[in-house]
Amino acid sequence: MRPVITPEESARLDAAATLPVDVLMERAGYAVARWAATLGVGYGSRIVVLAGRGNNGGDGYVAARHLRRRGAEVVVRALGAPKRPAARRAAALAEAAGVRIEPLGVPDGEWELLVDAAFGVGFRGGLPPELVPWTELGGPVLAVDVPSGLDAATGEVVDAAFSAELTVTFHALKTGHLLGEGPDRSGRVEVVDIGLDGERPEFLLCEEADAPRPTRPRTAHKWSAGSVLVVGGSPGMVGAPVLVADAALRAGAGAVAIACPEGLQPIYETMRPGLLTVAVAPGDRFGADAGSVLGRASRYDVLVVGPGLGTVAREFVVRLLSGWPGPVVVDADALNA
Known part of the structure; x- marks a missing residue:
């Protein structure tokens, strides 16, 4: 069974981690870039990354750097300067690798993939008005940890939120992926191990492998099979x-x-x-x-x-x-x- 954790538990795991934040961010961003490649982007692809000011945005900067090294044309639209030291270092490395970093602005141009790294699992409430137009575009979206605008605890959306084709989340599913609008907004959710452990699940998700159908013996008949x-x-x-x-x-x-x-x-x-x-x-x-x-x-x-x-x-x-x-x-x- 798969553990499902709350945003509060996710924050506790981050705080208790023995690995440096830069290492966790590098692993998370690299995983996002690898999963982006499964959506068909690569050399020459046009990709826009929406980066927030926290560590979720830092994951986006790392992903942008790795996608640029694959030969993609990557631009980061930033909601502002990174607030956290690790995110600032990630932004500097992305820029040094040839990633263009620009203010958020309004949606313009064409791209093959939008990477949503605006807000992470700590988000509550409504999106900033300047981000809402970005949620109304029709192209494919890869969300980092949770689609921005979605409450990672309840799956609720106050006003607007991204609808992702793929969400790459870290360590474990979050309750908001499975509740409320979460299943519709998150798309396919891939869980990536970045080196955290010791979770206290809110609940466990039972999958088909957890309840296998027994093999029928050769002599079974309809009344012996249930x-x-x-x-x-x-x-x-x-x-x-x-x-x-x-x-x-x-x-x-x-x-x-x-x-x-x-x-x-x-x-x-x-x-x-x-x-x-x-x-x-x-x-x-x-x-x-x-x-x-x-x-x-x-x-x-x-x-x-x-x-x-x-x-x-x-x-x-x-x-x-x-x-x-x-x-x-x-x-x-x-x-x-």
């Missing part, structure tokens, strides 16, 4: 149980059935011949049929209640859930009953 009964469906919402049942099959369940009112059973048999159907109630809606459902559910390992269930009596859902002894997944219509 079975799921989906209770749902009503007029106008017959598709919801089918989507859930299909997902269960794709996830590896061996036998999946839809428990539905009798009036809907022919529809499901026509829609998905590979799914089992169990008629448990007369008509086209569930009523006082929890006992019938529980009787037919005893053969199954997992119960899903709610997809497309529609308006049903609370007693039906309560009796169904209280009488089921195994794992259960409860969908919205069952929660709202």
